[in-house]
Amino acid sequence: MNLASLAPLAVVLPILGAALTFMLIRHSRAQRAVSIALLSLTLLLECLLLASVWDGGTFAVTLGGWLPPWGIVLVVDQFSSLMLVVSSAVSLAVLVYATGQGMADGDQDAPVSIFHPTYLILVAGVSNAFLSGDLFNLYVGFEILLTASYVLMTLGGTGPRIRAGVTYVVVSVVSSVLFLISIAMVYGATGTITMADLAIKLGELDQGTRTLLHVMLLVAFGIKAAVFPLSFWLPDSYPTAPAPVTAVFAGLLTKVGVYAMVRTETLLFPGDSLNTPLMVAALLTMVVGILGALAQSDIKRLLSFTLVSHIGYMVFGLAMSSVAGLGAAVFYVVHHITIQTSLFLVTGLIERRGGSSSVDRLGGLAKLSPLLALLFFVPAMNLAGIPPFSGFLGKVGLMQAGVELGTPLAYVLVIGGVLTSLLTLLAVARVWNRAFWRRPSDAEHPDPVLLATPAARVTGPGAKPNTVTLLPRTMVGSTIGLVVLGVGLTVFAGPLFMVSDQAAHDMLDRSSYIQAVLGEDTDVPLVLTAGGGK
Amino acid sequence: MSVNLTLLIVMGALYACGIYLVLERSLTRVLLGLMLLANSTNLLILATGGYSGLAPLYSKDTAAGDYNDPLPQALILTSIVISFAVTSFMLGIIYRTWVLARRDEIQDDVEDLRVAETPSFDAEDDSEVPAETSEFPLTMLGTDGHSVSNHSVSNDGGTGHGGPGESTSNDGAAGTTLLAGGREMAAEQAASEEKPGSTNVAPGPEGGGK
Numbered sequence: 001m002n003l004a005s006l007a008p009l010a011v012v013l014p015i016l017g018a019a020l021t022f023m024l025i026r027h028s029r030a031q032r033a034v035s036i037a038l039l040s041l042t043l044l045l046e047c048l049l050l051a052s053v054w055d056g057g058t059f060a061v062t063l064g065g066w067l068p069p070w071g072i073v074l075v076v077d078q079f080s081s082l083m084l085v086v087s088s089a090v091s092l093a094v095l096v097y098a099t100g101q102g103m104a105d106g107d108q109d110a111p112v113s114i115f116h117p118t119y120l121i122l123v124a125g126v127s128n129a130f131l132s133g134d135l136f137n138l139y140v141g142f143e144i145l146l147t148a149s150y151v152l153m154t155l156g157g158t159g160p161r162i163r164a165g166v167t168y169v170v171v172s173v174v175s176s177v178l179f180l181i182s183i184a185m186v187y188g189a190t191g192t193i194t195m196a197d198l199a200i201k202l203g204e205l206d207q208g209t210r211t212l213l214h215v216m217l218l219v220a221f222g223i224k225a226a227v228f229p230l231s232f233w234l235p236d237s238y239p240t241a242p243a244p245v246t247a248v249f250a251g252l253l254t255k256v257g258v259y260a261m262v263r264t265e266t267l268l269f270p271g272d273s274l275n276t277p278l279m280v281a282a283l284l285t286m287v288v289g290i291l292g293a294l295a296q297s298d299i300k301r302l303l304s305f306t307l308v309s310h311i312g313y314m315v316f317g318l319a320m321s322s323v324a325g326l327g328a329a330v331f332y333v334v335h336h337i338t339i340q341t342s343l344f345l346v347t348g349l350i351e352r353r354g355g356s357s358s359v360d361r362l363g364g365l366a367k368l369s370p371l372l373a374l375l376f377f378v379p380a381m382n383l384a385g386i387p388p389f390s391g392f393l394g395k396v397g398l399m400q401a402g403v404e405l406g407t408p409l410a411y412v413l414v415i416g417g418v419l420t421s422l423l424t425l426l427a428v429a430r431v432w433n434r435a436f437w438r439r440p441s442d443a444e445h446p447d448p449v450l451l452a453t454p455a456a457r458v459t460g461p462g463a464k465p466n467t468v469t470l471l472p473r474t475m476v477g478s479t480i481g482l483v484v485l486g487v488g489l490t491v492f493a494g495p496l497f498m499v500s501d502q503a504a505h506d507m508l509d510r511s512s513y514i515q516a517v518l519g520e521d522t523d524v525p526l527v528l529t530a531g532g533g534k
Numbered sequence: 535m536s537v538n539l540t541l542l543i544v545m546g547a548l549y550a551c552g553i554y555l556v557l558e559r560s561l562t563r564v565l566l567g568l569m570l571l572a573n574s575t576n577l578l579i580l581a582t583g584g585y586s587g588l589a590p591l592y593s594k595d596t597a598a599g600d601y602n603d604p605l606p607q608a609l610i611l612t613s614i615v616i617s618f619a620v621t622s623f624m625l626g627i628i629y630r631t632w633v634l635a636r637r638d639e640i641q642d643d644v645e646d647l648r649v650a651e652t653p654s655f656d657a658e659d660d661s662e663v664p665a666e667t668s669e670f671p672l673t674m675l676g677t678d679g680h681s682v683s684n685h686s687v688s689n690d691g692g693t694g695h696g697g698p699g700e701s702t703s704n705d706g707a708a709g710t711t712l713l714a715g716g717r718e719m720a721a722e723q724a725a726s727e728e729k730p731g732s733t734n735v736a737p738g739p740e741g742g743g744k
Contacts, residue, residue, distance in 0.1 A: 136609055143616045150623055159634045163641045165627055170564055173620055174556065177571045180613055181578060187606065188582035236643055295649055 003052040004059035006045060007076045007131060010084055013042045014124035021116040028113055032099045035116045039095055039123065043088040050081040054499070058506065058516040060133060060196075068133075068517045069197045075133035077513055078503035079330060083130045083259055086334050089485065090251050090341045091123050093478045097345055098244035100474030115155065122148035122248070129256045133517055135183055135193040138260065142179065142224070146172050149253060152245045153237065160240045168237035175223035182216035189213065196517035199267050199510060203525045214269045218278075221264060225257025227315055228285035231308045235292065238307075239300035243348025246300060250307050251341030255333055258314050265318055266326070266507040278319035279409050286312030286420040293427045299347045299357045302431065306383065306424055307340055313420075316413050317398050320405050326504035328397030331497055335382075335390045335489055342379045342482035349479060350376070350435065353471055355447035362435035363443035369471065373436050378483050380432065382490075384425035390489040395421055397497070537581055545581070548574035561628045561638050565621065572617035579606045579613070 017038035024030045053059060058077040062068060098115065125145025132138040150172070154165035187193055189209055190201040202210060219230070226234040234254070238246050265278075289309025296302040314336070317329025351357045353369055366373040382389040395417060402414040440446050489496060506512050511524040548570045555567025583606035584599070591601045632638055 136612070140612065140616075147616075147619055147623070150620075154627065154630075157630050160644075162627060162630050162634060163643070166561065166631065166640055169620070169624060169627065170556070170568065173568050173624075174571070176616075177568075177575055180572075180575045183609070184575065184579040184582055184606075187579070187609075191603075236646065239645075295652070297649075298645060301645060 003048055004056065004076050005061050007049060007059070007061050007074050008063065009045055010042055010049070010088075010127045010131060011074075011124050013038050013045070014120040014127065018117040018120040018124065021120065025113050025117075028102070031113065031116045032102075035120055036092070036095060036099070038120070039088065039092045042123070042127075043085070043092055046081065046084040046088050049076055050078075050085050053078055053081045058512045060517045068519075069192055069194055072137050073133035073194065073196075073517055074131040074137075075196075075513065075517060076131065077516070078499060078506060079259075079262070080130045082330070082334065082499060082503060083255070084127060086337050087126050087130070087252050087255075088123070090337055090482065091119075091126075091248055093482045093485075094244045094248045094251075094341065094345065095119060096478040096481075097247070097348070097475050098242075100472045100478065101242075101244060101348070114151070118148050118151045119248075121145075122152065126252050126256055130259060133195050135186060135195055135198065138195075139176070139179055139183060142256070142260075143176060145253065145256065146176065149249060153241050153249075155242055155245065164237040164240040167233055171223065171233040171237075175220055178216065178223070179220035182213060182220055185216060186213055194517065195263065195267055196514045199270075199514055200522075200525055202268055210269065211273065214264070214274060217264050217268070218261065218274065221257050221260040222281070223257075224254070225261055225315075226254050226285075226308050226311055227261075227281050228288055228308075228312070229281070231285065231289065231311070234308055235301055235304040238304045239298060243300075243344065243351060246304075247341045247344035247348065250304065250344050251337045254307065254311055255337055258311065258318075258333060261315070262318055262326075262329070262507070265321065267510060267513060270321075270508070270510065275319045275321060276409065278315055279413055282312045282315035282319055283413050283416045284312075285309065285315060286416050290420045290423040290427065294423065294430075297359050299350065299359060299431055299435070300344070302427055303340070303343055303347060306427060309420055309424070310336055310340070310383070313395065313398055313417060316417065317401065320401050320410070321508065322401055322405060323501060323504050323508060324404055325398065325401035326508060327497065327501035328394060328401055330500035330503050331390075331397060331493075332394040334496065334500070335394050335486075338482060338486045338489060339379045339382050339391065342479060342486055343376075343383060345475075345479045345482060346372070346376045346379065349471060349475060352475075354435070359431055359434040360444040361447045362440075363438045363446060364436075364440040366436040368440075371476070372471070375476075375479055375483055376436065377432065379486055380428040382486055384428055385421040386425070388490060390486065390493055393490070393493045393497070538585065541577055541581060545574045545577040548577070559639050561624075561631060561640060564640075565624045565628060568624070569617065569621055572613065576610045576613060579610050582606050 017035055020034050020038075021031045024034060053076050058075065060068070061074045061076070063072045063074065065071070098119070102115070122145050125141050125143075125148060127141075128144060129138055129141030132141050150165065150169050153168055154161050183193060186198065186202075189205055190198060192198055192201060202213070205213075223230045223233075238249055241249065265274075286309050289305050289307075289312065293302045293305035293309060296305060310332075313332050314329045317325045317327075317332060320326070347357055349372055350362065350365065353372055354362045354365055356362060378389075382391045385391040385395045398417060399414050402410040402417070434443070514524050515522050552567045552570030552574060555563045555570065558564060558567070583603040584601070588600065588602040590604045628638065631641075635641065
């Protein structure tokens, strides 16, 4: 009996919470208590999982008494447990933020009370995708989180949300169909869908079939991860959703796609057969994404474009298939989940405080709310990769790995990465200059909220409660929590890099994963590298 | 492994129709297309299970070609349930679109159109404003060759806010005229240049007239 055999609870607890909150749909206070308590419990469990995997190595849990090549397994290795901990921490912060928003707005009506069950199901789907050791179970995890995300995306059913929701649902369904087609082909070619078993059997196929299956899976995951030619849907659909929903989508959903790509590249199709196309896609994702961000005036849309652009860094790290590159990519995923989510949460606060999220209508927020300015400034600089922060460390890790690899394309990507970093700085500095530095009256179309409040404050202490409703304590508190977590990633970057390098080493080695699932005495085939690799 | 040719042809036809319908602009047709895609994928999964009409695996010694693999059918069941849920959700969305817009069509993104129509001329960055924009009252030579001094900045310089740049000049220069967008205009008008429908912007070589 190992602590890691409690891994299924990471999926079961949120689903149980969803059922409970659905029963408590008329009691919003109890709903909030149940969902926050269960999510905290899940986070605690996942921290324990991470600790036990760190000591005891990769662990597989077989479900339903069917042994691995036939039954479904959940696999806890360092990468998946690290992703579980980060994703649950972020989703807990967003949940607290969302309850704060709900309480401040006083909306107790029906559409919002559906939020808690749906949100918990989303978390369960994300956990399931991270834990799954079976390709079809991964598909089910994706579907769970996608279906929950359809509901969250169109929460309230207003015109713009429905419009954005249609694009999102259709694109997601098409990508799911592609994924399902690839599963069918994989099963037809090998007769198994357990990932550890596939890792062995896919290597025995001939090169053409292998490449076809590889490309199919990468395209399906690429749509979900928003890699360049397949990223068109993201900036269109994310910004219209409610602030906490956008925050959790931006932080988690694309990263589940990246996670699946990492597994495809390292476990199923090791070697460097598709590394060159992946590198080109990474470069285009970075540059095109950030150029799109520069054209936007709405902060949420701008952040959605930077989200797309920074996916490119992770794909770059993945495409190098060296321990240094993959380790830096793992570190970057952890960093980016935290930072991107906190930036979207801060944008939600800006929208409350300034009445709008368009930089044309904002101004002078640095003076109106210095705390808000600080909360924006720290993650924004972190995202742009300014030296002390974790964004800088992650990027340096990627650049080092790129230079180590030494191919001309890797150098082009290193240059592209630096350029993207500078352009990100330009994009967030524009937001900073317009929304925070200038006077409210200098904005092109200042929002009435901006101009009204200073006057109200002058009238005396009676205006104080007004400011409190604009920025409720729970919302600010959870945002501060996430920003501090982001800074914490900088402070503890050393240990975190150690964990991610170890995870990368284990993923590239594959033997611990395969032997944990199929038994100690399984022969792990050697990785065939076409170009000799590092 | 032998495959049922009829099912394969039906699958191909369903994929073709599904892709055609998904590319339509009408939401109901898109939904029908997605349903066809899901069903043809189910047929594809079914094809991986072996020839139809065979019994499932009943003994350890059965040869691989002599039994029907039950796993694909289990996968199909799951995928049918999932596509049922998604279809009903899509129907809800389509109904809501109809209630809101009275149109069964995918609508354009307003913000996308706005960004696409934005002229490359940015009044804040591109216009020649010879006014002193620093916080400190200095006399400098404007681009039109006249010396321009910003007198009024010293009046509110003591408040100390506002960074270097944009904020101090605009209200400081009230009542003066400056060169913006290629012609002289009152400072207040220049400040309101970016408002939609503004006629102040002279169409420059890179566009900007709308």
